Amino acid sequence: MAKYYDVHPDNPQRRTLGKVADGLRAGALIAYPTDSCFAFGCQLGERDGINRIRSIRDLDDRHHFTLVCQDFAQLGQFVQIDNDVFRAIKAATPGSYTFILPATKEVPRRLLHPKKKTVGVRIPDHNTAQALLDELGEPLVSSTLLLPDEEEPLTQGWEIKERLEHVLDIVVDSGDCGTEPTTVVDFSGAEPEIVRRGAGDPDRFG
Structure with missing residues (x-):
């Protein structure tokens, strides 16, 4: 049964998020809010967590996972x-964008697109997500909390716990959350390509 943590949207309780970070280090799979919508999250080297996200979302090996980073210095690694x-x-960060770029050797192979050797990265504009990243001290491996055969992501923490508590370890709810996935921009080619139109304005990359 998943643990449920209610976090203040403006002043996230550090002690609570410290417990979430400890859970992540111990292998937990979490659901947490961002500026776009709720996301699944696990620690960078957590093979089981990545496999669990693939299973819950029914993803193939071409799916781009996202490294959700606290800031540009972290993203650049x-x-x-x-x-x-x-x-x-x-110019577009922090914000509701995911950028697909060639990965460095710091990224575990299982996170890479099998042919392109790329990975998604983003920096969220959300107090709770930022505070959690600060507590964890490294990026979160993430994927939109969108279930198979559903057109829209889940956006309510209580509903996520109710529906997914048998497959999640922790649900972080701060009430204040977006309802639309990020805009995804692929920078791995000669020109930027809008892969998904979402919460961020795609025209700035057109």
Whole structure:
């Protein structure tokens, strides 16, 4: 049965998020809020957590997982960015965007797109997500909390616990959460490609 933590949206309780971070280090799979919508999250090297997300969402090996990072310094450890792309991404973060970029050797192979060797990265504009990342001290491996055969992500913490408590370990709810997935921009080719139109304005990359 999943533990449920109610966190204040403006002043997230550090002690509570410390417990969540400890759970992640012990292998927990969590659901947590972001500026776009709820997401699944697990620790970077947690093979079981990644497999559990694939199973819950019925994902194939071409799915791009996202490394949710606290800031640009952290993001830069995991992806290769040239100067033009750096400026474009810097201007749009933090925000409701996921960027697909060539991965560095810091990224576990199981997270990479099998052919492109790319990974998704983002920096959320959300107090609770940022506070959790600060407690954890490293990126969260994440994927939108969108279930198979459903068109929209789950957006209520209580409903997530009710429906998924048998497959999750922790639900973090701060009430204040977006309802639309991120806009996904692929920067791995010669020109930026909008892979998914979502919460972030895609026209700035058009």
